[in-house]
Amino acid sequence: MHINVFDHYHEQTTAVHRLDPRVKVVVVVLFILSNALLPDGVWLAYALMGLLIWLAARAANLSMGFLVKRSLIVLPFLLAAITIPFTLPGTTILTFHVGQHALSMSDAGLIRFISIMVRSWLSVLAAIGLTATTPFPDLLHALRHLHVPRVLIAIISFMYRYLFVLADEALRLLRARESRSARSLAGKGGGSIWWRAQVAGSMIGQLLLRSLERSDRVYNAMLARGYRGELLTMTTHEMTSRDWWVGATAVTLLLLIQVGGHTFL
Amino acid sequence: MFMNPIFADVLWLHVPDGFLSPGIAIFCWALALLAVGLAVRNARETFDERLVPLAGVMAAFIFAGQMINFPVAGGTSGHLVGASLAAIVLGPWLGILVMTAVISLQGLLFQDGGLLVMGANILAMGVIPALVTYGLYRLVVARAWRTRLIAVAAFAWLSVMAAALFVALGLGFSGTSSFRLAVPAMLGIHALIGVGEALITVAALSFIMRTRPTLLAESAEAGGKGWIVGGVIVTLLVLLLSPLASSFPDGLEWVAEENGFIHTALDAPYQLLPDYTIPFFGETALSTIIAGIVGALIVAGLTIGVVRLLRTRRHA
Structure with missing residues (x-):
């Protein structure tokens, strides 16, 4: 992506x-x-x-x-x-006229x-x-x-930067679920709603942990490149x-x- | 190319521009700025310079997490709104910041939610769920994990209902919709969306409890006791207002008055839904309040009952 x-x-x-x-x-x-x-x-x-x-x-x-x-x-x-x-x-x-009521x-x-x-x-x-x-x-x-707080802009920029990375990650999880889910030609997929929610919830929990770890690595990489809590930009x-x-x-x-x-x- | 495949179901909470009156929109912006300002200050204290990469990546996670859905029935699917999960796992301040980033990006990039009304959207999907879910979660944080999970299901559901009620009230006071219809309609739709949110939040949380329990121990300390008070107050307001709000005098009538149409007004418009009342007390405000309290007690009783049942079964 x-x-x-x-x-x-x-x-x-x-x-x-x-x-x-x-x-x-x-x-x-x-x-x-x-x-x-x-x-x-x-x-x-x-x-x-x-x-x-x-x-x-x-x-x-x-x-x-x-x-x-x-x-x-x-x-x-x-x-x-x-x-x-x-x-x-x-x-x-x-x-x-809807039935005996009038609108x-x-x-x-x-x-x-x-x-x-x-x-x-x-x-x-x-x-x-x-x-x-x-x-x-x-x-x-x-x-x-325009004086929107810098931290907020920095967070949104970061979100934008990692949007496609994590969307890719989510798509991989979805693909994995697809490929291990068999479905009979006649009927619909199996499992109760709670079971399906559990599968999806585990995927989201998995994604959350991976994201947390990724944010750690990103932070370390930034530190290694001289980050001091302030994002600088080249374009004026x-x-x-x-x-x-x-x-x-x-x-x-x-x-x-x-x-x-x-x-x- | 998939663009924004997931928001159809939560769209009801993303208010577009034009649906809230300018006064209400700006008032909500003021409240949202206050909340986000506090969140920035508190989160900075905790996370320092780590805050930006942490909040940014976690906001992207919420966005990606909303893509993961599961089929419920009849072609509909359940999926995550994310505010409850974020508040519990990351703590309420960071949770609010993350949701603010998500809502801003959805509004700026996808026009999913307006710009002038973004303050209201931040309150509905960021601040209110954090208050309800995290505030109430603090009450059960020391309990056994099964109790906590069941409680979180109820809180996550409640937080969606609180957000829906907030949006319905905003629409009503703006004269964009009639309280009599907006409140039950919004609550009705979100009662279903809330079930999806509750199921998936609990499932994700139980996964994290099994694999990384230390994470939850950290975040449980992230907010002060004030969150409990705030959460309980908002929840009580929701329980009291939900039955009451549908009988508020309509903002629409002010609009009519403003436009000079009130003079030509005909008899009372058609009423789709009967008021919530208890026959014995007649049609008074007292009656609707009592109806609300009775409803709340029934829900609370059921929850407590289920928790007890599961606990005794575990001990047996």
């Missing part, structure tokens, strides 16, 4: 890719925040937010198809909000449901755009510059005037949409 197997970075050299990661992180976080702050049912404001994403995706040479496909990950969570149209009081627009859908509820859906979707698109145009190590570097990110301009423009646009959404859209 390759080290970057989990990264969704799309190798390109567009203007968006070259933008300082700090600018991208700040703009995306502000985008998500202003998304959350927009009231319900301001469709034009949502459309403008969507337009911003579309423009950024074009500039970054990312296909909308890719963004939309990845954004389907939030779909299951929509179930959490699906009851709103039926529970928020408002004018009834539709009534379903009535209110206009206010429907507007709120769709608003939540659209806002959540736009936020996810923005976050996907961020990871698709910024290599993950750069993203972490940006967070470090410098903010250029272009970065400032792009960031300022994006923030201004977000502010305008926000003000518009609250007053006249």
Whole structure:
């Protein structure tokens, strides 16, 4: 397995890719925040937010198809909000009959449901755009510059570094289980649920012990290379005037949409 | 290429952006920062410069461990959330740090859980399970290993329920879902997910007890007595609130009021689930609290009964 197997970075050299990661992180976080702050049912404001994403995706040479496909990950969570149209009081627009019960859908509820859906979707698109145009190590570097505690960033970097190593280890354990588990063509696999859980639990316990031992070895190797509790990095990110301009423009646009959404859209 | 094959079942706890109101999301961030800050300070004291490689590799372990699943029934599979196991084996502070790293990476890299709501996700999947599982585990730490394992199964299950209740309350107060539906739905789904978590946590723990018992002796000392108090309080809150919360006045009504729709409100919306009440006391808050306590006592009684039974069998 390759080290970057989990990264969704799309190798390109567009203007968006070259933008300082700090600018991208700040703009995306502000985008998500202003998304959350927009009231319900301001469709034009949502459309403008969507337009911003579309423009950024074009500039970054990312296909909308890719963004939309990845954004389907939030779909299951929509179930959490699906009851709103039926529970928020408002004018009834539709009534379903389930047996002898009647489910009535209110206009206010429907507007709120769709608003939540659209806002959540736009936020996810923005976050996907961020990871698709910024290599993950750069993203972490940006967070470090933005004063996220260093220890935390160092831990996440380490996790990222060893993700594929331990995923490989887990896949080997899974392969081993596959190859020692016979299954009759007709029936399903044997064993009680508790027995199966025990097998999986032993694998996880095994993986845990191996990981602990590995962290020991890693630590010793780091000590041997002069580690003193501080991670150093070779890449430096410098903010250029272009970065400032792009960031300022994006923030201004977000502010305008926000003000518009609250007053006249 | 496998990308994130495992999270479908736990997805319910990874709240995406847009589902919590900004106020609640930021409040949760503040609490999460406080907890993570404390965790960094305490873990640093214990592990010093070892902390980074240790926590980093163990966070990667949780991620990889979530890939190992086992078939339960009807095409569903049980697997690990990991917070309980991490808190017991690594101690609560390191456990919180490890889960924070896992949740951050899932949010940043896979968009599995939002950025603005990440504070809430850290509380739900990192801090609350550490409090519940580790806090209660401290109570049974001196017992025989069989007692401990059975207790851990109950605690791991409870910790998932606590997290689910927390998310349901967040959704309810944000006006994203109705308490009346969100609470029973979240608790219902997670009652099943929690069983998977409980089974696999116990199985992994019994493996570690057999092969590396010293590890557990170290981690049992990792947190102060405060954890017991915190764990017991959170658990009591969960037991009291679970039956109560579904009858909270809905955040949705505030939303309706805010939007000016309340004037056009029709009669009470359709009610899917009857309230938890005890007939004798009528439909009062007291009645639901009593119902909650009775439920909690039944669960506690069953647990104690099973433990006793197994103990006498062992002595016989």
